[in-house]
Amino acid sequence: MTVQDLYRSKRLGANDALGHLRDGDFIIVPTGVGEPPALLTALSEQRRRFRDIKVGQILAVRKFGYFDPETVEHVRHVSFFYGAASRPGGQAGWVDFIPSYFSEMPALIARGQMAADVVFALASPMDAHGYFSLSLGADYTMAAVAKARAVVLEVNPHVPYAYGNCRVHISQVAALVEDETPVMEVGLPSIGPVQQAIGKYVADMIDDGSTLQIGYGGIPDAVVMQLTAKRDLGVHTEMIGDGILTLIEAGAVTNRRKTHHAGKSIATFALGSKKLYQYMERNPALEMHPVDVTNDPYEAARNDKLCAINATLQIDLLGQCGSESLGPLPYSGTGGQSDFVRAANRSREGKAFIVLPSTAKGDSISRIVPTLTPGTHMSTSKNDINYVVTEFGVAQLRGKSAKQRAQELIAIAHPDFRGELREQARKLQLL
Secondary structure: OOHHHHHHHHEOOHHHHHHHOOOOOEEEOOOHHHOOHHHHHHHHHOHHHOOOEEEEEEOOOOOOOOOOHHHOOOEEEEEEEOOOOOHHHHHHOOOEEOOOOHHHHHHHHHOOOOOOOEEEEEEOOOOOOOEEEOOOEOOOHHHHHHHOOEEEEEEOOOOOOOEOOOEEEHHHOOEEEEOOOOOOOOOOOOOOHHHHHHHHHHHHOOOOOOEEEEOOOHHHHHHHHOOOOOOOEEEEOOEEOHHHHHHHHHOOEOOOOOOOOOOOEEEOEEOOOHHHHHHHOOOOOEEEOOHHHHOOHHHHOOOOOEEEEEEOOEEEOOOOEEOOEEOOEEOOOOOOHHHHHHHHHHOOOOEEEEEOOOEEOOOOEEOEEOOOOOOOOOOEOOOOOOEEEEOOEEEEOOOOOHHHHHHHHHHOOOHHHHHHHHHHHHHOOOO
16 A cells, blocks of 8 residues: 555544544643644534543643633643643643653653653645654654554644654554644744843853754844844754744854754744744754754753753742742743753853843832742752843853852842842841
8 A cells, every 4th residue: 555545544534533532531732833723623622522631732822612611521731831822721720730841751751651642733744755744843742653542643735844853654643634724823022122132141142153042032032133143053942933044044043063963953843934834844954853852951962052042030049940930820831941051051162041031010020039939830940040131231150159149140130129139138148
């Protein structure tokens, strides 16, 4: 039987493809725009026919009908990292949450510590050899493909065929659903003067020939916009987005001086515009790999001059970062921040940057605090933090005493809060 014969034999409508589900199944769905809308819409419409189905995903971007507190006994979302679609349910308690380092999720699946009964994923059209590309989210999904009882792909002509370890063969697939809905586009965050000021501090510290990991958000993208004049930058990141595409188009990214995966940009998921997805199509300069390749601190650190740029919500005077909750209220997740901070610390001449505005809520509260707000989910430890950057400057913490750290961080806090921070630091015997 040819691969085309196999394809035709496995093609189903979205509703019929749900026949591969069993009550109690855990469905793995890729990050972000790699989620399959036709399959998840069908599941939402028919959710009451199932019991105890879980849908596990990092960063859901669409709020499908199954995001419903009244039907969680039928289908429940399990988040690995909250976004706008899943956050309200997480904060209300009817969306579950599994904490983990992004880099370790494939191992959790392989070891059976995280279930993966079925995979639902968006995929490119099949090539002549019978392979589909999970270009929008190789992440933990490739590990789930190897483990799952049933792999159901939603084949879409708008999904790029990318190179790297992100391919699935027709023989691994239980069912195929065809859909032509354009891939969801996610624009760049808004950038204001505070973000620009922070971005300039970081950009000035990034040398030609550095390899970049860029997190998502206004400040990381503000850094990117100020790197267009750099030369021979490389990319080894978890997310490729339009910010990195801007650097590629400007000629700043060549990957020539990378010491690992030389000549290629490496990522595990894509989140951007149609232009980005078109750039990914059969592009030999880009490879999409599972997250245990992109985010593993040892692997990423094989790149010399690795610069990791990630945002936090709050940092205390010892350097502990609360990047994923507002006090005890969940907001996002650990993601890859800790992975890349550790990687940059291991990298020869690497630099790990944690960026944040000095204040929140219209300058009414300081994001630099004596101690983290009670209940805060601590994302990156004091032992790992190196550079912390606000619009008022740069604090370098690694190798510094507790007293020196407090002094450095108070110096980049908003001036309105420095006196209060000094007083609190004295009470904590940090000054």
